Amino acid sequence: MTTVPSCAGRTMPVPGCGAGYTDVNAFWYKFTCYSTGTVGFLIQPGSSMDDYDWQLFDITNATSPDEVYTNAALVVTGNWAGTYGNTGASASGVSHIECGSIPADNKPTFSAMPTLLEGHHYLLMISHFTVTNQSGYTISFSGGTASITDPNLPHLQAGNYYCPTKTIRIKLNKEVKCASLATNGSDFTLNVPGINIVSAAGVNCNQGFDMDSLVLGLNQQLPPGNYRVTIKKGTDANTLLDYCDRDIPEGEHIDFTVDPPALVYIDSLKPLPCAPDSIQMVFTLPIDCATIAPDGSDFTVTGPSAVTVTGARANCSFNNADNTVTLYLDKRILTGGTYTVSIVTGSDGNSVATECGQYILAGNNSISFTLEQQYPATLRKVLPITCRTEKIRVVLSQPVQCNSVATNGSDFVINGPEAISITRAEFTCNGTGQFTDTIDLFFNRPVLTEGNYTVSARTGSDGNTLLTSCWQPTPVGNSTPFSTKDTVSADFTYQLFLHCELDTVALFHDGAHGVNSWAWYYDGKTDSSKQQNPVKIYSRFGTKSITLVVSNGVCTDTMEKQVVLSNVLEAAFHPVSDTLCPGVAAEFVNESIGNIVGQQWVFGNGNTSSLYTPPRQNYLVPNTRQQLYHVQLIVQSNMNCFDTATYRLFVLNSCFIAVPTGFTPNGDGRNDFLYPLNAFMMSKLDFKVYNRYGQMVYQTTSTFGKWDGKFKGEAQPPGAYAWMLTYTEKKTGQTFSEKGTSVLIR
Missing domain, CATH: 2.60.40.10 (Immunoglobulins)
Known part of the structure; x- marks a missing residue:
């Protein structure tokens, strides 16, 4: 072995050594004992610094070779010493399994030769523990008494022909050395002139050293008939050799028969979509790709609509043959009905044949399929139109492929009283197949006038109309109406x-x-x-x-x-002061509005005036504290309408500021309150009243404030009450502070 496999280890039992042992980078040998005895072998690493371990298993009664990883009873012997250099089984080896160690321990690397039993099957595992190099190793068997070599002489046992690969498989009665086979096939001859053996390969020789079967390759198919394969010495100067270099005698032969190939026909079609542009035919046997005309001329399709086959392909990656042949059509089949696929003689001069050479004669085989009639999408309606229409939404009878809609809107045209150009189309695609059933069409300008229009389908700049999921095109001219309204004006x-x-x-x-x-x-x-x-x-x-x-x-x-x-008329005025001191004349400010053509003042002092701004008025000093006068203004408009305003004016007999010395809160309307007289002439007023205990029973800062003789809602007893008054005189701005007493009389 020049190299060892690089693979991960699997844990296996090693009796007496505990856990943790794996078949790191292992190579396995299988052999059979043909005569009971001992067996010795030597493993020599290619490098003196390589550590090899080994273990022997008896798998005669094992149900699976994988039991070596779980069943310790299968272990015969082994050596895991972990020491560099040679290892194996010898007469001087130890009688136990040496457990793992570091190489410096120098433990025994040889175990005693095990005893093998006749008829038992064994596995020898050799593990390369150190993998720093790939120098490999050699193994040789010697020194024992058991026989692990099959004593039978090698012979040809059987043969058969496999037409798909144009090969003859030879079965031997025992395993022979792979190296004894001439790969050019010169170890064998075939009794048919013109058909030659061109190669030979041992079964499993790429993974091992021996074989019990081999495959002979031919230069062409064998027609039906009886054949003989004879062995001879090949270009390697031998026939086939077993491990003892005993050969199969020259001239030994095997006979076999090639039967007529089975009939082949179209078995079925793979499921078709609603608008197919290709057809997949499944044959009962694989079809030889070399017999399929690439232009599809081996097949025809006939039916309600004209269909032309433009190509034919098969998956030719295995044996240049496949059960499935795909036909490519010049266009999708859009018309429903029953169609027939037939086999004819193609442009290559033949129909199609199996990998064993069985042709389907032209016209002898066909298969039919039926497509349901599909229908196109039509323009169903236009959604409600808005004012100053700048776009419309077209609703379709069924979804169409988004990629069949020209985004420039050229799939549509609008006719009506005004020329309208479509500038673009927008839509939202839904679903895995990307479909839409509504399309927004945008105009080059808004439509401002009332009119009846029609939107129609046509072939767009993309070369098609709208296409459904089944590729049905919307008919050119298919249309739906819509109406626009005039813009309106609310001018009144x-x-x-x-x-x-x-x-x-x-x-x-x-x-x-x-x-x-x-x-x-x-x-x-x-x-x-x-x-x-x-x-x-x-x-x-x-x-x-x-x-x-x-x-x-x-x-x-x-x-x-x-x-x-404009006929607003309102009489309005106010006196400069609504309270007059003796000798002060009254002034009035006219605030009337409207188209006034005249006015009449009545001052209550016997005087009148028709001026817009009347003269000042004097009033007699009254004998009582004050006298009330009613001043009236009557205005007249240009439409002879009238309006009147009245104001109350008070004339005082004195304007001195004073607090009365007494008051009688009995409710008779006379002298019922205590307050500063002529307070209208004051600002910043503060008036306070105290009882005889110094308790404040009243306070006000209002010029209209008056004490009614009560404190917290209860009438106070008769007697003298002190008061304090501070104020600023409006006219002079001078501040005064006064105090005194007043008598509450009941």
Whole structure:
């Protein structure tokens, strides 16, 4: 052995040595004992630094050779000494199995020669423990008394012919040396002129040293008949030799018969898709690839539609033959019905034949298949159109292949009152096969007017119309209609009818472009109308916001306008001061709005005025603390409408700031409260009232604050109460601080 195999080890039992032993890089020898006795052998490593171990097994009664890894009872002997150099079995070896060790231990590497039993079968395992090199080893058997060589003389036993490989297999009565076989086949002759043995190979000689069978290769097929193979000395100067170099006598022969090959025919077809572009035929026997015309002319396909076979192929990787032949068609079969595949004489001058030379005669064999009729996808509808249509969505009757849709939209054309060009097509692919049943077509411009259109299918720039999963093309011209709507305008007009108390706005919309829905909104409120031409009445005048939303069912528009009700009239004024001190004249500011053409002031002091800004008015000093006057302004508009505003004016008999010395909170409306008089002339007022215990019973910072004689809701007893007052005089800005007492009288 010049090399040893490199392979992982499997654990095996080694009696007396414990666990952990494996067949590292092992080579196995099998032999049989033909005469009981001892056996000796020598293993010599190619390198003195190689460590070889070995173990012998008796596998006579083993059910499987793999039992050597589990059944310790099969072990006969062995040696695992782990020492470099020679090892084996000899008369001077130890009588036990030497266990593993490091080479420095120098343990015995030879075991005693084991006794072999006649008729028993043995396995010898040689393991190369050190694998740093591949120098190999030699093994020789000597020194024992057992016979492990078959005593029978070698002879030819049987032969048979295998037509697929054009070979003759020879069976021997015993194993012979592989090296004694001439690989050019010169050890044998065949009794047929013109058919020659061109090679010879021993069975399993690529893995071992001996063989009991061999294969002779021929230069051509053997026709049916009786044949004889005779052995002779080949170019290697011998016939076949056993281990003892005993040869098979020259002239020894075997006879065999080649029967007519079995008939072959088309057995079946492999399942076909709905639109096949190839057909796979299964034959009862492998077909010789050399007899298949590559252009497919050995076959024809006939049926409802014209089909041409353009090629034929088989998997010729094994023996140049295959049971399955694939026919390639010039196009997919799209028409349903029954078709027939027939065998004819091809362009190579023959039909097809088996690997054993059995031809199928032209016209003698055919097979039929049926395809269901498939239907194309049609343009079913266009989804609802939007206003200012810039694209449409076409819905198909069934999904189509995404790669059959031209993305530039050229699979479609649109006809109608206006020229519309399709600029692109978009779609979403679903499923493993990538299909879609809706396609969006985009236009070069929006469609603004009402019209009836048709979208039709045509052959796109990709050379086809839409294709279903079964490759059915959408017919050119197949179409579906759709309609567009005009854009609409919500612009409206109105007419005003103005009056003193109520204004009327008459609203108008022309209803053009198919408008059939109106929604009016007034001042953004829910107050609305769905009439085409409603009337809105206002009781308050001024600028009003009116919004209209119109629709024709597809298009919508919104318009908002400001409507001015110009007859607003409102009398309004205010006095510079609503409280007058003695000798101070009253001034009035006119704040009236509207188209005023006249006004009339009535001051309550006997005076009137028709001026927009009236003169100052003087009032008599009253005898009582204050006198109330009602001042009135009446305004007139250009539409002869009138409005009146009235203001109360108080005239005081004194403007001195003071706190009364007493008050009577009895509810008679006279002197019921305690508070600083003329507080309207103060700012930053702070008024506090204390009882005789110094407890504050009232406080206010309002100029309108007044004490009612109660504390925490309970009426306080009569008596004197102290008060403190701080304030700033509005006119001068001077700050004052005063205090005193007042009597609560009940």
